[in-house]
Amino acid sequence: MVGIRSYGGYIPRYRLDRKKIYENIEWLNPGNIGLADGEKAVANFDEDGVTMAVEAGMDCISDFQRSELGGVYFASTTQPFLERQNAGVVAAALGMRDDVRSVDFSGSLKAGTSSLIAAFEAVESKRINNLVVCAADCRLGKIGSPQEMIFGDGAAAFVVSDQNVIAEYKGSFSLSYDFVDHYRGRFSKFDRQWEDRWIRDMGYDKVIPEAVAGLLKKYNLKIEDFSKVIYNCHYGSERKKLNKIMKVDEKMVQGMMMEVTGDMGAAHSLVTLAKVLEEAQPGEKILLLSVGNGCDVLYFEVTENIRKARKGKGVSWYLKNKTALDYYFKYLAWRNIISPDMGLRGEEDFPTRWSIAWRSRKSILAFCGSKCTKCGTPQFPPQKICVNPKCGAVDQMEDYYFAEKTGKILSFTGDALASSINPPNIYGNVTFEGGGKHMMNFTDCELKSVQVGMPIRLSFRIRRSDERRDIVNYFWKAIPMQEVK
Amino acid sequence: MATGIKDKVAVLGMGCTRFGERWESAGEDLLVESFQECLKDAGIEKKEIQACWYGCCYDSINVGNSALPASVALKLPFIPATRVENKCATATEAFRGACYAVAAGVYDIVLAIGVDKLKDTGYGGLPAAATDGQMELFIGADKTAPGSFAQLASAYAKKYGVPMEKLKEAMAHVSWKSHQNGAKNPRAHLRNAPSKEAILNAPMIAYPLGLFDCCGVSDGSAAAIVTTPEIAKSLKPNQEIIKVKALQIAASSGEEAMYTEWDGAHMMTGAAAAVRAYQEAGIKDPRKEISMMEVHDCFSITELVTMEDLRISPRGKAWEDVLNGFFDLKGGGVPCQVDGGLKCFGHPIGASGLRMLYEMYNQLLGRWPEERRVKDPRFGLTHNMGGVPLRNVVSVAILGK
Numbered sequence: 058m059v060g061i062r063s064y065g066g067y068i069p070r071y072r073l074d075r076k077k078i079y080e081n082i083e084w085l086n087p088g089n090i091g092l093a094d095g096e097k098a099v100a101n102f103d104e105d106g107v108t109m110a111v112e113a114g115m116d117c118i119s120d121f122q123r124s125e126l127g128g129v130y131f132a133s134t135t136q137p138f139l140e141r142q143n144a145g146v147v148a149a150a151l152g153m154r155d156d157v158r159s160v161d162f163s164g165s166l167k168a169g170t171s172s173l174i175a176a177f178e179a180v181e182s183k184r185i186n187n188l189v190v191c192a193a194d195c196r197l198g199k200i201g202s203p204q205e206m207i208f209g210d211g212a213a214a215f216v217v218s219d220q221n222v223i224a225e226y227k228g229s230f231s232l233s234y235d236f237v238d239h240y241r242g243r244f245s246k247f248d249r250q251w252e253d254r255w256i257r258d259m260g261y262d263k264v265i266p267e268a269v270a271g272l273l274k275k276y277n278l279k280i281e282d283f284s285k286v287i288y289n290c291h292y293g294s295e296r297k298k299l300n301k302i303m304k305v306d307e308k309m310v311q312g313m314m315m316e317v318t319g320d321m322g323a324a325h326s327l328v329t330l331a332k333v334l335e336e337a338q339p340g341e342k343i344l345l346l347s348v349g350n351g352c353d354v355l356y357f358e359v360t361e362n363i364r365k366a367r368k369g370k371g372v373s374w375y376l377k378n379k380t381a382l383d384y385y386f387k388y389l390a391w392r393n394i395i396s397p398d399m400g401l402r403g404e405e406d407f408p409t410r411w412s413i414a415w416r417s418r419k420s421i422l423a424f425c426g427s428k429c430t431k432c433g434t435p436q437f438p439p440q441k442i443c444v445n446p447k448c449g450a451v452d453q454m455e456d457y458y459f460a461e462k463t464g465k466i467l468s469f470t471g472d473a474l475a476s477s478i479n480p481p482n483i484y485g486n487v488t489f490e491g492g493g494k495h496m497m498n499f500t501d502c503e504l505k506s507v508q509v510g511m512p513i514r515l516s517f518r519i520r521r522s523d524e525r526r527d528i529v530n531y532f533w534k535a536i537p538m539q540e541v542k
Numbered sequence: 543m544a545t546g547i548k549d550k551v552a553v554l555g556m557g558c559t560r561f562g563e564r565w566e567s568a569g570e571d572l573l574v575e576s577f578q579e580c581l582k583d584a585g586i587e588k589k590e591i592q593a594c595w596y597g598c599c600y601d602s603i604n605v606g607n608s609a610l611p612a613s614v615a616l617k618l619p620f621i622p623a624t625r626v627e628n629k630c631a632t633a634t635e636a637f638r639g640a641c642y643a644v645a646a647g648v649y650d651i652v653l654a655i656g657v658d659k660l661k662d663t664g665y666g667g668l669p670a671a672a673t674d675g676q677m678e679l680f681i682g683a684d685k686t687a688p689g690s691f692a693q694l695a696s697a698y699a700k701k702y703g704v705p706m707e708k709l710k711e712a713m714a715h716v717s718w719k720s721h722q723n724g725a726k727n728p729r730a731h732l733r734n735a736p737s738k739e740a741i742l743n744a745p746m747i748a749y750p751l752g753l754f755d756c757c758g759v760s761d762g763s764a765a766a767i768v769t770t771p772e773i774a775k776s777l778k779p780n781q782e783i784i785k786v787k788a789l790q791i792a793a794s795s796g797e798e799a800m801y802t803e804w805d806g807a808h809m810m811t812g813a814a815a816a817v818r819a820y821q822e823a824g825i826k827d828p829r830k831e832i833s834m835m836e837v838h839d840c841f842s843i844t845e846l847v848t849m850e851d852l853r854i855s856p857r858g859k860a861w862e863d864v865l866n867g868f869f870d871l872k873g874g875g876v877p878c879q880v881d882g883g884l885k886c887f888g889h890p891i892g893a894s895g896l897r898m899l900y901e902m903y904n905q906l907l908g909r910w911p912e913e914r915r916v917k918d919p920r921f922g923l924t925h926n927m928g929g930v931p932l933r934n935v936v937s938v939a940i941l942g943k
Contacts, residue, residue, distance in 0.1 A: 401663070401664045401665040402667070402670050414680065417680065417681075421680045436801070437800065438677065438681060444801045467805070468693035468694070470689045470690075470748045470750075471689075471749040472684075472748040472749075474666070474667050474689065475689060482683075482684050482689070484685060485696070492802050493802065494799070494800060494801070496683050498684055509697060520681075532680060532681055
C-alpha cells in the first residue's frame with residue numbers, strides 16, 4: 058500500500074486585514090471593495106516558499122530518523138531560485154542524507170498535486186521510500202490588483218511511503234491544457250490574469266467537471282463515494298455553481314479558507330488536505346483536485362493508521378497562531394514590492410562566499426552542531442576541541458542537530474541601530490534543552506512580549522538577502538513561544 | 543621564574559589628541575598630533591626611539607593594514623614597527639608590546655601609539671564590517687554593539703532581581719557622571735552635561751539602552767613612550783616616575799558563547815584579567831587600594847557590570863554603589879571615568895587604551911586643574927573590553943608611582 062504516512066502544514070503568523078489593504082488602494086481600484094473581506098496570511102519578511110516548506114516539513118517529519126527520509130519533492134510557483142535547486146535547500150534544511158533525490162516542481166498551480174502523484178508513483182516503483190513532498194507559495198499581485206486581495210501564503214508537507222500509510226493513494230486522473238488564465242513570465246514578479254469571466258466560464262466550469270468525471274469513470278466511482286472533496290477555486294459563486302454541476306453535496310466540499318489565509322497557489326489544495334487529515338476517519342474517501350493549466354485529481358482512502366497518527370502542530374494550530382499585521386506598507390516592504398530607505402548602514406556590502414556556505418552547509422542549513430562523545434556537551438557551531446573547560450577532548454565529536462530543540466531566552470535586546478526591514482531587530486542568547494547555546498535572531502515576535510526565561514522554538518528563515526546579487530541566505534531563528542488560544 | 547611586569551617599566555611621556563569628529567584630520571594627522579605631544583613630554587628626540595608598537599582596529603575603514611601608516615606618518619627611520627589589533631584592547635596591546643620589549647631588555651626606549659578614524663562612514667555607531675569573521679554573516683545574529691551589550695542589562699536584571707526601572711536609573715547615573723566629568727575636559731568629544739531626566743527619556747537605541755547609554759564613536763590618537771625606571775629617573779631627575787604595575791589580558795575561550803553555564807550578566811574575561819592584574823600589582827583589596835579608574839564604558843551597563851568583574855563592587859551590588867555616587871569624581875569612593883570615559887571623551891578604538899593610560903599618568907603626576915583632579919592617587923586602573931559579552935578580550939593595566 059502506498060500513500061501518505063505523515064502530514065504537516067504551515068500558515069505564516071501575520072495576517073493582513075483586507076479592509077486595511079482596501080483603505081490604501083481605494084483611490085486606485087474602488088472595485089476591490091468586493092474582495093475586501095477577511096484577512097490574508099502574509100509571510101514574514103524573513104520567509105519565502107523555501108522557508109515555509111521547511112517549516113511544514115519539520116512539522117511532518119518529527120517522528121522520523123533523518124536517515125529514513127528518501128528525498129524531497131518541492132512544488133511552488135514562487136521558488137526563490139531559478140538555478141540553485143530549491144528542493145535541495147529544503148532537503149539540506151531538513152538534515153537529510155546526501156544520497157537522496159530532490160526535485161523542484163513548478164510552472165503551474167497544479168504543481169503541488171503533480172508532485173504528489175510523482176511521489177506516489179516513485180514509491181510504488183519500490184526504488185525510493187519516505188519521500189517528503191512539500192508545497193508552498195507566496196504569490197504577489199500588483200498594488201491595487203485583485204490578486205493582492207486574493208493571494209495568501211502557506212505551505213503543506215507530506216511523507217509519502219509504503220509503510221504505516223494513513224491515507225492510501227488509490228489513483229489519479231490528469232488533464233493538461235495550455236489554457237492561460239493566470240500568467241507570469243520569466244522576469245515577472247507579479248501575477249497577470251485575464252478577465253474573471255474567462256477564468257470562470259472557460260476555465261473552472263470546463264476543466265473541473267471534466268477532470269472529476271474522468272477520475273470517476275477511470276475507477277468506476279460515484280461522486281457520492283467521497284466524504285471530502287477538495288478543489289481550488291477562489292470565486293465563491295463559482296464554487297456553488299461547480300458543486301451543482303458535479304452534483305456534489307456542499308457539506309463535503311472543503312472551503313477555500315479565503316477569509317483566513319487567501320489562495321495559497323500551488324500549495325492550496327495540499328494545505329487543505331493536511332487540514333482534512335487532522336480530523337479524518339478510517340474508510341473515508343478523499344478527492345483532491347487542483348486546477349492549473351489543466352488539472353490533477355487524486356483519490357485517497359483513509360486507513361486505520363489514522364487513529365494512531367502523530368498529530369503535529371498542523372494547519373489548525375498555525376491558523377490560530379496569528380497576529381494582525383499593523384501596516385499595509387509593512388506588507389509592501391516585506392514582500393519587496395516597495396523599497397524603503399535602509400540607511401547607510403544597510404548599504405554596506407557583504408558578498409556571499411559560497412565556499413564557506415558549502416563547507417559549513419550542515420551548520421548553516423540544518424543547524425547541526427557537534428556533541429562531544431567524551432563528555433556529552435552539545436556545542437554550536439561544531440568544534441574540534443570540546444568547549445567544556447573540564448573536558449577539552451580533541452576531535453571526538455559527532456553530529457548534533459539543534460533544529461528540532463526547544464530552548465530558553467538567556468538575554469535579549471531590540472536593536473534599532475541594526476539595519477532591518479522589521480525594526481527593531483530582536484535577538485539574544487538562547488540556551489537549548491539538552492545543552493548548547495547560541496546568540497541568534499528572533500522572529501515572529503514583538504519586543505514588548507519578550508522576556509528572559511521564555512521558551513523558544515526554532516524556525517528556518519532568511520538570514521540575509523543580497524539584493525545586488527539576487528542571493529538569499531538562510532539560517533535558523535528563535536521564536537519566543539507565546540500561548541496560542 | 544616569571545615575575546610579572548611590576549616596576550620594570552616606566553612611562554617617560556604621553557600624548558593624546560582631542561577626540562571627536564575630526565572631519566579635518568586624516569588618521570595620519572592624528573598620529574602626528576599625539577606623537578608630537580608625547581615626544582615633547584618625554585623630552586627626547588625621535589631618533590632615540592628604538593622600536594614602535596602601533597595599534598589600529600578598523601584598519602580597512604581608513605588608514606589600511608600593517609604598521610606602515612604609523613611608520614610613514616611619523617617618519618620613523620627604519621626602526622622595527624609592529625601593528626597590533628585586539629578589538630577595543632588594541633591600544634593597550636600596543637602599550638603591552640612596548641613594555642614587554644623594554645622589560646625583556648631588548649630595547650631601552652619604545653613608542654606605543656594607537657589611532658582610529660571611525661567617522662569616515664557616513665552613519666552613526668561603529669562601522670558595519672565583518673569583524674567577527676565571515677561565518678557570523680551566515681549563522682550569527684544581525685547584531686550591533688549596543689544590541690550585544692544591551693543584553694547584559696536584561697540578563698543582569700533577571701539574575702539579581704533588580705527591576706528594570708531601577709537598573710535604568712543606575713545606568714542613567716553612570717552616564718550622567720561621565721558627562722559631568724567630560725564637560726570639564728577640553729579634549730573630550732562630548733562636552734554637554736544632560737540631566738538624568740534627559741538621559742532616561744532619550745530615544746531607545748537597543749532595549750534597554752537609550753542614546754545616552756551609548757558612548758561616542760570618535761576619531762583620535764594617543765601615544766606613550768616607555769623606558770626602564772632607571773633611564774626615566776636619569777632623564778627626569780626632578781619628576782616622579784610613573785611605573786607599570788600590571789598588564790593583563792584575558793581572551794574568551796568560547797565557553798561564554800557555547801557552553802551552558804555562563805549567565806550573560808557579566809564578563810568572564812574581565813573577572814579573570816582583574817584577578818591576575820591585582821596579583822601582579824600586589825593589590826589585596828581593590829575597593830580600598832585603587833585610587834581611580836578608566837574602564838570600558840562603551841555602554842552604561844558595561845561599566846556597571848565591570849565594577850563587579852573588577853571586584854570594586856560585590857556581585858549584584860554595583861547598581862547600588864552607582865546610585866550612591868561611589869564612582870563619581872568627588873563621591874568619596876573610587877572615581878571612575880574621570881576624563882569622561884569612552885562615553886564622553888570618545889572611543890576611537892585603536893587609541894582608547896592609551897587615552898585611558900594618558901589620564902591615569904597625568905592624574906598620578908597631579909597635572910590637571912583641581913576641578914578634575916583625583917586627590918592623592920596611588921594606583922590608577924585602566925580596563926578595555928573588545929568584542930561582545932559572549933566573546934571578547936579584556937585588558938587590565940595598572941599604573942602607579
